[in-house]
Amino acid sequence: MKKLTISQSLRKEHRRLPIDENSFNKFKEALKKMLSNIRDGQREDTQLGFLKDFLRETFYPKNWMAKDGDIDQVIKTGEEEKSDTALLIEAKSTINKSEMITVSNLNGKAMRELLYYYLHERELKGNISLKYMIVNNAYEFFIFDAHEFERKFYNNKSLLNKFHDFKDGRLAGNTTGFFYEKVASEY
Secondary structure, three states: OOOOOHHHHOOHHHHOOOOOHHHHHHHHHHHHHHHHHOOOOOOHHHHHHHHHHHHHHHOOOOOOEEEEOOEEEEEEOOOOOOOOEEEEEEEOOOOOOOOOOOOOOOOOHHHHHHHHHHHHHHHHOOOOOOOEEEEEOOOOEEEEEHHHHHHHHHOOHHHHHHHHHHHOOOOOOOOHHHHHHHHHHHO
């Protein structure tokens, strides 16, 4: 797998944006702190806590982050509890390689979970404010644009029908594990 440099991974329009030196240093220190706290073998919740601290120290200093049901972490569009969700985050432990996605295999449990949360948020809650979906294991971040999820998943009528069949109990299984394995894995 070819590693990308930072400049290769950013869109051209983002490469031209000036970066404030203080903000960059704050980001760099928060990232160092998060990475220095991560140890293989830690529980997923422990590592998620370090990620939340990193996000609070860099991008979301206010009370914009929350846990929402089974979703590991959401980031809201505003400070208020009733604000729409803008980001969905699915976190995996650094040692949970069997559920983590890779560049060569996006069809892992983490992506299936993220798909389920996206469909729940988008279809059942009617949330049109979603911006990004993220899968991470503290070292790797897979960031998906909501437009791509909309195009590939939300606009797929077959998937939406299966999702509703699952939610309404018309399929053979009723656990989220069943949905991940028998429905989401196909899409």
